[in-house]
Amino acid sequence: MKKTMMGNYAASWGAQLSRVQVIAAYPITPQTLIVEKLSDIVADGELKAKFIKVESEHSAMAACIGASSTGARAYTATSAQGLALMHEMLHWAGLARLPIVMANVNRAMAPGWSIWADQNDSLSQRDTGWMSIFSSSAQDILDSTIISYKVSEKVLLPTLISFDAFFLSHTVEVVDMPEQELVDKFLPPYKPEYKMDVNDPRSFGALTDEQYYYEFRYKMQEAMDQAIDVIKETCREYEEITGRHYDLIHAYRCEDADMIMVTSGTIAETTNVTVDTLREEGHKVGNLQIRYIRPYPKKDILAAIGGAKKLAVIDRNISPGYSGIFSQELKSALYNEIDIPVRSYIAGLGGRDVKIEDIKDIAYNALEHDEPNDLIWKGVKK
Amino acid sequence: MRLTIPEQEIMSPGHLACQGCGGSLAMRYALKIFGKDTMLTIPACCWAVIDGPYPYTAVNVPLFHTAFETAAIMASGIKAGLEVQGNTSTNVIAWAGDGGTFDIGMQAISGAAERNDDITYIVYDNEAYMNTGIQRSSATPHGAWTTTTPVKHYKKGPKKNMVEIMAAHRIPYTATASVGYPEDLRKKLERAKNTKGFKFIHILAPCPTGWKTDPRYTVKLAKLAVQTNIFPLYEIEDGLHYKQNMKIKERKPIKEYFKYQGRFKHLPEDEVSYLQDQVDKNFEILSLKFE
Numbered sequence: 001m002k003k004t005m006m007g008n009y010a011a012s013w014g015a016q017l018s019r020v021q022v023i024a025a026y027p028i029t030p031q032t033l034i035v036e037k038l039s040d041i042v043a044d045g046e047l048k049a050k051f052i053k054v055e056s057e058h059s060a061m062a063a064c065i066g067a068s069s070t071g072a073r074a075y076t077a078t079s080a081q082g083l084a085l086m087h088e089m090l091h092w093a094g095l096a097r098l099p100i101v102m103a104n105v106n107r108a109m110a111p112g113w114s115i116w117a118d119q120n121d122s123l124s125q126r127d128t129g130w131m132s133i134f135s136s137s138a139q140d141i142l143d144s145t146i147i148s149y150k151v152s153e154k155v156l157l158p159t160l161i162s163f164d165a166f167f168l169s170h171t172v173e174v175v176d177m178p179e180q181e182l183v184d185k186f187l188p189p190y191k192p193e194y195k196m197d198v199n200d201p202r203s204f205g206a207l208t209d210e211q212y213y214y215e216f217r218y219k220m221q222e223a224m225d226q227a228i229d230v231i232k233e234t235c236r237e238y239e240e241i242t243g244r245h246y247d248l249i250h251a252y253r254c255e256d257a258d259m260i261m262v263t264s265g266t267i268a269e270t271t272n273v274t275v276d277t278l279r280e281e282g283h284k285v286g287n288l289q290i291r292y293i294r295p296y297p298k299k300d301i302l303a304a305i306g307g308a309k310k311l312a313v314i315d316r317n318i319s320p321g322y323s324g325i326f327s328q329e330l331k332s333a334l335y336n337e338i339d340i341p342v343r344s345y346i347a348g349l350g351g352r353d354v355k356i357e358d359i360k361d362i363a364y365n366a367l368e369h370d371e372p373n374d375l376i377w378k379g380v381k382k
Numbered sequence: 383m384r385l386t387i388p389e390q391e392i393m394s395p396g397h398l399a400c401q402g403c404g405g406s407l408a409m410r411y412a413l414k415i416f417g418k419d420t421m422l423t424i425p426a427c428c429w430a431v432i433d434g435p436y437p438y439t440a441v442n443v444p445l446f447h448t449a450f451e452t453a454a455i456m457a458s459g460i461k462a463g464l465e466v467q468g469n470t471s472t473n474v475i476a477w478a479g480d481g482g483t484f485d486i487g488m489q490a491i492s493g494a495a496e497r498n499d500d501i502t503y504i505v506y507d508n509e510a511y512m513n514t515g516i517q518r519s520s521a522t523p524h525g526a527w528t529t530t531t532p533v534k535h536y537k538k539g540p541k542k543n544m545v546e547i548m549a550a551h552r553i554p555y556t557a558t559a560s561v562g563y564p565e566d567l568r569k570k571l572e573r574a575k576n577t578k579g580f581k582f583i584h585i586l587a588p589c590p591t592g593w594k595t596d597p598r599y600t601v602k603l604a605k606l607a608v609q610t611n612i613f614p615l616y617e618i619e620d621g622l623h624y625k626q627n628m629k630i631k632e633r634k635p636i637k638e639y640f641k642y643q644g645r646f647k648h649l650p651e652d653e654v655s656y657l658q659d660q661v662d663k664n665f666e667i668l669s670l671k672f673e
Contacts, residue, residue, distance in 0.1 A: 021466040024459065050462040055493030059455040062448065062490070066423065066459020069446050072466050074459075088449055196444040196460060198419050198472055203439035205447035212436055 001177050007168035010138040010175050011077060011103040011161070012037035014145025016047050017183045018101070020075035024052040024063030026082060029115045030169045031105045034077040057082035061089035061102075068098040069204060071195040073149065075100070079165065080107035080121040087125065090158075094129020095216065096205060097223070099152030099159075099190070101145060106134075106265065106316075107165040108350040116351020117164035119265065119317035123293070123325045125160065129220055131227060132294040134264040135163040138173040143244060146178070150187050150234050155227045157220070164316075165351060167266040182241050224295040231292065248297035250289040251304040253279065257286030259367055260305060262313040262330055264290045267347070267354050271314070274359040285363060290326060298333045305334075310341050312366035314359070314378075316348040323375050341372040347379065354378075387568055388414045397440035399432045402597025404587030404604060405506040406432055407561040409477070412504060413441060415571035420473040421464075423448050423456040425487065427479030428513040428589075429506070451486040453478040454494040457501040473502065473575060480507040480521035484542050495551040495580045502574045502581040505544070508589035516592040523612075525657055526645045528592070533648040540660065545584055545618070552621035554579040558613065560586045562604025566615055566627055573617070586613045594644025606639040611665040616672065624671040636661055 005013070011034045015023070023042070025035040042051045050067075054060045057078050064074035078086065083104050093100050108118035122132060131152070135141045141163055148159035163169065194202070208216070228248065235246040252272045254260050263271045268289035278285045288304050288311075290297075305311065311334075315324025322328065327344035334342065343366045348354040362378055392413035399406035405428050413420070422445045424430055430447055433440050448456040457476035464472050476494075478487055483505040491503060510528045511517040518528040520542040531537040548556045555577045559567040567585065574581035588604050590597040607613035608628060615628040636658050640646040649657075 022459065022462045024462075048466070050466045052458060052462055052499075053497065054455060055489060055496075058451065059490050059493060062452040062455040063459035063462065065448075066446065066456040066461075067463030067466075068459075070460055070463030070467065072463035074463070089452070092449055196421055196446060196463075198421065198444060201418075201439070201442050201444045203433060203436070203441070203445040203447065206433060206437075206439065206445075207431055207435040207447075209435060 007138045008033035010142040014142040015075045018149045021072040022050050022067035022074045024060045025076050026057045028079045028082040030165045031077045031079040057085045061086040064100045073190045077103035079105040083121045090128035093158045097156040101148045101159045104162045105169045106162050114350050122162040131159040133161045136268045138175045155223045164266045227295045248292040249300045252287040254286035258284040259310045260286045260308045262288045274356050312343045314345045345376045394440045400591050402590040402600040404561045408506045408585045416473050424477045425453040425482040426450040455490040458494045458499040476503045481511045481519040484520040498579040504583045506587040508587050512589050512592040548582040549618045549621040555581040557617035558584045560604045599642050609634045610636050610639045626672045
């Protein structure tokens with residue numbers, strides 16, 4: 001059934017279709033609509049779930065961890081400062097291997113107070129043991145929520161689904177909602193092998209010395225490695241029932257491209273359109289959209305780059321003192337594998353709009369220069 | 383007097399508590415009363431260690447170890463997870479020390495209490511961060527030595543009144559208890575077990591290591607704290623109805639309580655008499671509330 005909806009509501013309905021059982025959330029702009037909608041859905045009895053209206057995001061994540069440890073499917077949503085406040089509990093969820101799914105509306109970190117798009121919030125959580133997706137459409141958000149529960153519950157790692165503030169959270173798009181029966185067949189109830197159970201009393205997360213801790217980390221890495229195949233397999237299954245294709249990356253017109261732009265989030269969608277225009281002008285360019293930053297789809301990325309001669313990365317984030325984070329990740333993937341120049345661009349921090357013309361400028365700059373660069377700040381006022 | 387403490391032992395003896403630990407005594411009684419259909423969540427505190435390292439456990443009920451400030455909300459999350467799966471009977475207990483309750487855990491406790499989540503919050507109060515090495519908390523009493531309030535700068539200012547703070551949330555049940563009076567503790571644990579909504583029990587749990595006392599005096603000190611009116615035993619229904627559970631005919635001087643404890647031995651005479659006044663005044667104010 002096709003419906004028009006904002007990106008935020010696509011997250012709410014994705015959670016509803018996934019039949020989440022415990023929701024715990026705290027308000028933060030621009031995420032609020034997600035949980036407001038879920039409040040209505042739960043209050044109207046359309047979803048059999050407990051909604052804990054917590055007093056902080058730290059508690060939101062803690063409540064999800066508690067619920068998930070009993071075998072319940074748990075969900076929350078947040079943004080920026082809220083995600084940062086959760087940081088300690090993100091590690092907890094990851095190391096406790098609990099398949100929680102969370103939406104994060106990408107918003108710039110303060111100060112100054114900003115409620116606009118910027119990926120630094122979720123990228124600061126990169127090493128917490130969560131699988132991490134950057135969605136680029138409302139449809140992507142809804143589908144990713146459903147797919148992520150299935151993947152997370154298989155590999156026992158939580159998933160963070162991030163999408164740009166306002167450009168996506170508050171933009172109305174047409175979304176094809178799968179029928180509930182279809183989703184139920186795809187995503188059966190969560191039945192963990194181990195959970196809090198009075199008939200099988202165990203202690204979870206006890207004092208762990210170096211004899212064991214090291215192996216916990218090893219197993220987490222193993223699960224991340226396995227997740228790559230599980231994501232692909234789950235996306236294939238999802239495509240069979242919905243006809244919609246997803247993968248860890250989305251390569252657009254990359255096959256014969258001489259120069260490939262590497263993007264994520266809503267910038268990726270704009271870049272696809274830009275690529276069409278540039279192709280009309282005779283430039284053989286493509287766009288490689290990175291959807292998952294964890295697990296990092298290195299093999300897929302190398303395959304998609306193929307015989308391209310140059311890469312241009314656009315980052316809506318910055319690791320101050322070095323460079324854009326997608327750019328760093330890409331360079332580390334290329335090292336010892338493919339020797340081509342990577343040009344790195346920062347754009348759109350704090351929600352500054354990145355238009356087709358901006359991406360065109362970046363493409364022209366990359367086309368003109370064959371040498372790698374560390375960083376170019378697109379449109380910065382000096 | 384007929385003894386009513388259940389014979390069943392749920393907690394195993396092979397735990398890691400120090401000799402004379404009041405906190406382990408408290409857990410032993412709590413599990414006797416709450417029984418096997420119970421889940422625990424424990425934040426950073428002595429009990430995070432006492433239960434034993436992975437893969438061991440001494441409590442023999444499911445236990446989720448959690449972050450310092452999250453005991454209350456973790457219990458709420460566990461309860462919600464159970465309820466949504468149709469289990470409304472299992473008791474969920476947040477079990478935390480005074481640091482995780484009076485200090486860093488305060489926000490989550492207040493949230494869970496305001497929502498009246500159906501959990502029991504038990505603080506075993508040993509009046510400092512004993513597990514990390516005896517640093518002061520806001521439960522440390524005036525006058526006490528700790529490693530962050532050395533003798534030259536001993537703790538000044540009264541202990542935070544956590545019971546009044548919880549009562550102000552108008553929760554169904556709030557109580558104080560002492561490991562020195564297990565029959566009274568049993569009643570309170572049972573009351574909590576059979577009450578819906580948020581329950582808060584504040585148990586005084588002497589700590590030989592941190593209080594610099596002989597382990598054999600743990601029960602004696604837990605009694606003396608009550609007999610001196612330093613730690614009166616009472617309960618509060620709905621945050622409004624105060625009931626004294628043990629009337630002390632002739633209160634003992636606080637000196638009686640202090641003399642067994644190394645943490646107070648530096649106190650000058652005038653400070654002790656100031657504290658005696660404070661204890662008497664506090665009890666007078668509290669007495670006005672007893673129905």
